[in-house]
Amino acid sequence: MNIGIDIGGSHIGIGLVDSNGEIIKQKDKYIKVKDRLNIEDFIEKEIIGTLKVWQKNNIAIESIGIAAPGIVSNGEIKYSVNLGLFGYNLKERLLKAFPNAKICIKNDAKCAALAEKNIGALKKYDDCIFLCLGTGIGGAAFYNGKLIEPKRSSGFEYGHMVIRSNGRTCRCGNRGCFEQYGSMRIFKNNIRYNLKLPKDMEGEKLRIAIRKNINKEVVKRVIDDYLENLCIGIANIVNILEPKAICIGGGFAKYEDILMEPLKEKFYKASHLFYKDNLPEVVMAELGNKAGIIGSALYIK
Numbered sequence: 170m171n172i173g174i175d176i177g178g179s180h181i182g183i184g185l186v187d188s189n190g191e192i193i194k195q196k197d198k199y200i201k202v203k204d205r206l207n208i209e210d211f212i213e214k215e216i217i218g219t220l221k222v223w224q225k226n227n228i229a230i231e232s233i234g235i236a237a238p239g240i241v242s243n244g245e246i247k248y249s250v251n252l253g254l255f256g257y258n259l260k261e262r263l264l265k266a267f268p269n270a271k272i273c274i275k276n277d278a279k280c281a282a283l284a285e286k287n288i289g290a291l292k293k294y295d296d297c298i299f300l301c302l303g304t305g306i307g308g309a310a311f312y313n314g315k316l317i318e319p320k321r322s323s324g325f326e327y328g329h330m331v332i333r334s335n336g337r338t339c340r341c342g343n344r345g346c347f348e349q350y351g352s353m354r355i356f357k358n359n360i361r362y363n364l365k366l367p368k369d370m371e372g373e374k375l376r377i378a379i380r381k382n383i384n385k386e387v388v389k390r391v392i393d394d395y396l397e398n399l400c401i402g403i404a405n406i407v408n409i410l411e412p413k414a415i416c417i418g419g420g421f422a423k424y425e426d427i428l429m430e431p432l433k434e435k436f437y438k439a440s441h442l443f444y445k446d447n448l449p450e451v452v453m454a455e456l457g458n459k460a461g462i463i464g465s466a467l468y469i470k
């Protein structure tokens with residue numbers, strides 16, 4: 170049994186995972202606005218508190234995998250714009266509480282990608298891409314069944330590909346990044362703005378509002394503009410890496426009934442692709458928000 174922890178932009182998921190990738194036990198904690206004021210202490214307190222309770226219930230805390238957003242290296246979250254973490258050595262801090270545990274930390278999109286590749290939607294593909302569309306955009310690439318891992322940094326920051334010269338300012342400091350046009354955050358903001366919905370409307374409430382207004386011109390236009398930008402980004406990735414399949418995960422999965430078919434339709438028109446035949450498959454992630462926990466527990470070293 171391994172422990173897998175997914176630190177997301179809005180919540181922390183802690184799971185006990187068996188060797189088949191089944192989550193036996195799970196604890197979720199949402200990050201409130203006040204928790205963000207001291208986010209480092211909050212993360213540690215939540216993880217250590219939960220694992221100490223589990224330990225008392227005879228669960229061995231021997232192997233801990235952590236999926237963390239942003240640039241991660243040697244147990245340190247070097248730079249996570251979405252959580253406001255800079256040079257945060259989480260591994261070192263957790264080792265103080267669990268000195269005998271083996272602790273590994275990796276970029277969250279890579280962890281989710283490894284889970285989808287091993288037991289999810291990408292199982293049957295050797296050359297494939299995982300694209301995580303959420304608050305930002307992250308991802309990974311596999312060639313011959315292996316995750317491509319550059320030495321200098323974790324790489325595959327698809328979200329920070331520049332698709333507009335002098336475009337919108339990104340949280341990374343650059344302008345015109347793909348995630349300023351193709352992330353779920355941007356899609357949801359545009360829908361809320363154009364339908365004059367409350368700024369904090371989220372989840373199923375927001376999806377119901379979209380479905381109710383799906384035939385309105387303004388909604389059609391927002392969806393079409395969003396998917397056009399998404400197709401530009403995906404085509405750039407495909408033109409370079411020529412995968413057999415692209416798996417779309419993250420918050421996008423919750424909007425599958427609204428966005429997936431029109432995305433495929435637009436993508437298969439192939440207007441931005443270099444090779445217009447033998448097109449890659451576009452598939453939906455299968456493991457949902459469990460992918461980070463499973464991937465960090467089982468597949469990172």
Ligand SMILES: [Zn+2]
Nearest residue numbers: 329339341346
């Ligand atoms: Zn950026």
